[in-house]
Amino acid sequence: MAALMLRFCCAGRRWTLSCVDGAFRQGRGPLTGSMSSRIRGQRSVAQHSFTTAQKLKKGEREWAAVVGLEIHAQISSNSKLFSGSQVHFAAPPNSLVSFFDASLPGTLPVLNRRCVEAAVMTGLALNCHINKKSLFDRKHYFYADLPAGYQITQQRLPIAVNGSLAYGVCIRSQHSQVANKTVRIKQIQLEQDSGKSLHDDLRAQTLIDLNRAGVGLLEVVLEPDMSCGEEAAMAVRELQLILQALGTSQANMAEGQLRVDANISVHHPGEPWGIRTEVKNLNSAKFLAKAIDYEIQRQINELESGGEILNETRSFDYKLGCTVSMRDKEGKQDYRFMPEPNLPPLLLFDSESLPAGADPQQVINIDQLREHLPELPSQTREKLMLQYGLRPEYSFTLLNEVGLLEFFHNVMKDTKAKPHTVTNWVLNRFLGSLKQHSLAVSESPVTPSALAELLDLLDGRAISSSAAKQVFQLLWRSPGKTPAQIVSEQKLELLQDREALEQLCRATLEGHAHVVMDLKKGNPRAINKLIGLVCKAALNRADPTLIKEILERQLSS
C-alpha cells in the first residue's frame, strides 16, 4: 500500500500550523453556513502533504499516516429502502413514518427496487464487481432513534465489492497542478438510515424524529489508501460528483445526505501500521480535512511524547478545532450480527443469466444499467480538455465548484470569445469574486449572458482588457445593467482617434525621458512600462497593441 509519507521537522507542530493556516486561507463561510459555502470551503483544505521536503533533524524519524473512510450516502429515491414512506428532507417531524419504520410488531421489510438500482449504478461507476447474490443482515444495538433495535445492512455479502475511485489532488508547490490518485473501494452495501434524536437539554428530554428512519443508504467503504486530510477530502468530493452525476444520491453534506467516518493511524515508514482511531460524523466538507489532519497530528504528538493510541471512537469538535474521545461503549459494542430472515437473498442478473420470461419488474439487469450510465465526472473533464484545450486542473475546478461548469457552458454558448479567454475569466475573475463575497455560483450577480456579452466586447476590441475588468466590477455592483450600457455610460470604449493617441504617446515619451533612456540602454521591458503609462493616461480606453505600434514608430523616428 502506497501510503504517502509525511515528514515533519519539529514534532509536527509546524505541520499543524500550516494546516490551520491553509484551512483558513480561503474559508470564509460561517461555521454553520449554507451548503454552498461548505462546498466552496472544500477548495480551501490544507495542502500540507506536499509541503514535505523539510529536512529532518538528526534523530528524528519520519511519520506516515494512513486514512480510510466509511461514507454513508443517502440514496435519492421516492420511498424508503424497505417501506413505502416518502423520503423528503425537512418534512414536519414524524410525518414520513410507516408502520414498518416505527417497527410495529408484525411488519416486514420489502426491498425498494430503486435503491438496489442506485447501488448497482454506483458500484458500476466505481469499477466494482457487482455480486449477483447479496445478503441482508441485522446489526443490533439499542438506540432511541433505531426503533427495531437493529439496522438492516449487508455485512456478510454486500452488493458490490473491489472497486476503485480515481481522484485528483492539487499540488500547491507546483502551481496548482493536479496529481492523480486512486483509492480502492472495499465494498458498497445497502443499509437503513436511523431516525434522529433531538436532545432538549433544558427539559432533559430526547425527542425522536423517525422521518429519516429506514431511508436507504449506500455505505461506501474506502480502503486506507489515503494519507492526509486533503486526499480524503478530494476523494470524497469526487465520490460526491459521481453520485450526483448518477443521480443516486444528492450527496448534500449540509442536509446529511453524505456523512463520513474516517479511520486514522500513523506509523514510521517500514514499520507496521499503528493503532487506529475512528473519527465519526464528519458531516461537513469544510471540517473533513481539518479533522483528519488534526487527528494525525494528535496521534504523532501522543506517540512522540511517549503516549499510546487507543482504539477508540472520536468526534470532531468544530468549535475547538480538535477531535475528542466519545467515551461511549459504541466502539466496543458487539453488534450480534444475524442474517435478516425476512428478506430472501438479493439476486441480480446480467443479459446472459436473465431468466427467460422473467417479469421485468421483478428482475434487475446489470448490463442494462451499465448501458444507461450517464457521463461521469472524469469523462466530463476529459471532454473539456479535448474540446476546449483546458488544463487538467481547470477541468477539476470547473466540476468541483457547484454550478460552475453549467455557468461556463452558458457563457461559451453565448460568446464568440475563445475558450481560453472564457476559462480565464470564469476561473479567475468570476470565481475569485464569488470567493471574495462568499457567494455560490447560483447567487452570482453576474449572469452568464452578461459575462458573454462583456467577453464579446473584449473579443471585438471594443474595449480594452483593463476596461473589461472595470466593466465586470460595475456589473457585479449593478446587476441590472448590460455591459454595453456600462461601457457607454462610463465611456470605456476603445479610443479610435489615431491622432489623439499619437499625441498621448508623444506626451508620454516626453514626460518620461528616463524610461526612454532605459529602453535605449537595452532594457526591453521598458516598452511595457511606457505602454502602461499611455493606457493609464487614456483612462484604459486605449488598445495596448496599437499603442505599442505607435510608440515603437515614434521612438525609431
Add this chain to the structure above:
Amino acid sequence: MTFLFSFFSLDHCGSRLGTKTMLGRSLREVSAALKQGQITPTELCQKCLSLIKKTKFLNAYITVSEEVALKQAEESERRYKKGHSLGNLDGIPVAIKDNFSTSGIKTTCASNMLKDYIPPYNATVVQKLLDQGAILMGKTNLDEFAMGSGSTDGAFGPVKNPWSYSKQHKAKRKEKPHAESEDPDWLIAGGSSGGSAAAVSAFTCFAALGSDTGGSTRNPAAHCGVVGFKPSYGLVSRHGLIPLVNSMDVPGILTRCVDDAAIVLGVLAGHDPKDSTTVQDPFKPFTLPTLTDVSKLRVGIPKEYLVPELSREVQSLWSKAADLFESEGAKVIEVSLPHTSYSIVCYHVLCTAEVASNMARFDGLEYGHRCNIDLSTEAMYAATRREGFNDVVRGRILSGNYFLLKENYENYFVKAQKVRRLIANDFVNVFNSGVDVLLTPTTLGEAVPYKEFIKEDNRTRSAQDDIFTQAANMAGLPAVSVPVALSNQGLPVGLQLIGPAFSDQQLLTVARWFEKQIHFPVIQLQEIMDDFSSVSENEKLPSISLKQ
C-alpha cells in the same frame, strides 16, 4: 386392529347432519345453512358469543370483539339478503390467535409488554378473512409471544382444555380412585395456540388462526381433538404475525375437519407483496378431491420418531393408522430421518437468536408498555423490558444474545444453521426416494393435567413437546395433525402427516381420506352447555341476551 377403531363414533365431518346442532357443524355445513337461510349471520354470531361467555372459564379468549363481530354479522346479513354473499366464509365466526395484528382490536401476545397495544393495521391473513366476510369473534389466548407448548405461560393465565369437561373424559376419569374432587385436574390445551384450539373445540367459532413455529398449531390441535394445519413456509403471508422465529413461523389453521382447513387455506394462501418470503407463483384455491384409491400412495414411517418417551397408547394408534393405510392398499415404508435427534437443540439456538433480535424492538418508545423510570434511556429500557416480559421470554432473549455474540456466533448459530440444512435434507432425501407423505405422532401422549405440566419448566416442556412437530418447521414443510382417537382417559390423540414443500393440497387430500376412515368422536360438553345442546337446527332458536 380394526377393533380399536370400533369405538370411534360415526359423528364426523359431513355426516349425520340432521341431528347435529348448528354450532357443532363444520364450516362447510354451516356455510351451507347460511346460504339456505336456515340461520342468519347475526343469529350464528350471537350463539357463538353466548357460548364464548359460557365457556369463559376455559380462558380461550383474551379479547372478545363482540361489538365488531355483531357489526360484521349485520353487514354479512345484508349481503345474504341481497344475494351477494362473498363466499364460503361470509358470516362464519372465526377466532384469531392474539399474536396476529388486528386493526383497532387489542393484540397482546399474552404479554404485559403489549397488554394495551391496539395495532393500526390488520395482518394480511386477518384482512383476507375479513374480505371474505368472516366474523371476527375475538383474539385467542397463547403462551407469551407464542413461547411455550402448553398455553400456560401467558400474562392472562392458562387455557383450559375443553376435553377436561367432556362427558368422554369424565366417564373415564371417574374410574380413577383419586379423581373425585371438582375441577382440580383440568388439562392443558397444548400450545402455544391453545386458545385457538380450545375455541374451535368448544364450538365458539368454526375456524381459528394459530401460528406454528415448532408445532404450536398442531400440538394444541392434537390435545383438543381438532385439525391443526401448518402450511408450507412461504405459502401464507406472515405480514402482521408478530414473530417468534421469522424463518420458521407460519400462520396455522385450526378447524373441526380437514375439508374446512382446505377452505380456509384457499382464502389465506398466495403471494403477499408485504411479505417477501411468500412464493411468487400464483395460488389457486382448491376443493379437495375425494380420494378413493390409496394404492399408489407411499407412506413413510420415520423410525427415529419411535422414541422411548412416546406413550404406548399413541404408539399403538400410530401403528394402527399405518396398518390402516396398508390395509387400504397404500405402500407403508419405514424411512430414516437421521438428524432428527439434533432438531431440538438446533431449534433452541436458532429460535432464541431470532427471539433476541425480534424482541429488541420492545423498548417502550414507540408502543407497548413503558416503565415509570426516566433516569436515562438505558434505565428506561431495562425496567420496561423487565416489567414487560415474563421469565421465559427474558430467558430466551438472554440465551439468544449469547449465541449471537461475536465469539459464539460460529460455534452456535452457524452450526445450528448447518444442522438445520441437514435436517431439511433428510426430508428432501426421503421424499425424493418416492415417499409421498410421512405419518408420525403429533405429541408424545394425551393432554396432561395442568398440575402435572407445570412441574417441568417451559424450556423442558417445549423441548419434549415439539419433538415430532418441529422438524417440519425447520424444513418449511406442510404438516397436519388429524385427531384419530380417544385415549383410555377419554382424551383426544392426534397423528401427523407431513408432505413435501408446497404439496399442501396433496397432503390435505390424504389427510381427508385418513380422517374419513377413522371417525373421530365429537366432544360432548352437554353438562356445561345445557341450552346449547338442546338446540338443534330444527328447533326454534332462542334469542340470546348479550348483555348479561
